[in-house]
Every structure is written in C-alpha cells, then in structure tokens.
Amino acid sequence: MPSLLFVCLGNICRSPLAEGALRHAARQQGLELRLDSAGTGDWHIGHPPDPRAIAAARRNGVDISDLRARQVTADDFTRFDHILALDPQNLADLRRLAPAGSTARLALLLDHVPGREGEGVADPYTGTAADFDTTWTDVTAAVPGVLRVVA
Secondary structure (H helix, E strand, O other): OOEEEEEEOOOOOHHHHHHHHHHHHHHHHOOOOEEEEEEOOOOOOOOOOOHHHHHHHHHOOOOOOOOOOOEOOOOHHHHOOEEEEOOHHHHHHHHHHOOOOOOOEEEEHHHHOOOOOOOOOOOOOOOOHHHHHHHHHHHHHHHHHHHHHHO
C-alpha cells in the first residue's frame, strides 16, 4: 500500500489539511493509501488541528478534527514511501533530519502542481479564516498530481 507523510512546521494547519484532502480524494476514488502528517517542530504534539483548519476542511466536506499533531521521527524516513513538505524550509529540515538509509522520497507538495514546482504553501497560522481557505485551495490543487504518482 503506498504511503505518504505530509510535513509542515507544527502539524496543526497545513499538513493536516493536506492529509485530509488526500484522504478524502483517495476514499472517493476507492484507493487504499497509508496517510499521516507530522511537524518538524514539537510545540503542538498531541493537539488537534487549529480550529480554523478544522473549519476550512469542514466547509469542504472533510473532517480532520480527529487528527493529532506529532513530530517527525527517524522511523518516518523508512516507514513512508513519500514525504511531502509543505514549504522549502521544512523540506530542507527534512533533508537534514533524514538518517542514513532513508528510503522515503522527499519533495514539496506543490511540486505536484504544474507551474508551482518549488513553491511552498503559505503558512496561515497567523492569518485569518480566509488564509486557511487559501491553504485548502493550495493543498487540494496538489491532490491529482500526488495521486498520479502513488496510484
């Protein structure tokens, strides 16, 4: 079963939205994928997604309220086929954290959107509900490209 890990900084905004969007699309298409999300930081371990992220997903028919933040572990680099960072800084951090023998393919989420390669999804944490809706739009734009790679 293909496996993907979505990674942002705190794992309460962008990466749970990406996980929820891909989980929803995979379910609709009858695909079995192992999906998870994590943060490079440890500030929010055990916390649910930001209420604004939950609301943005809910406005689009997706429930992410059961997700809980966790930090990336060394095991993630062999447990997952793909680790998709939500921005270039987190991708650089993942490359630095990757232990010897890592097998996961590292990339940016938006590398899967034609014309957006190398771009990051803007962090909505200090923004408004509209910024979370923009994040939802960005992560869902990547879903078809990600599914082409793993399905």
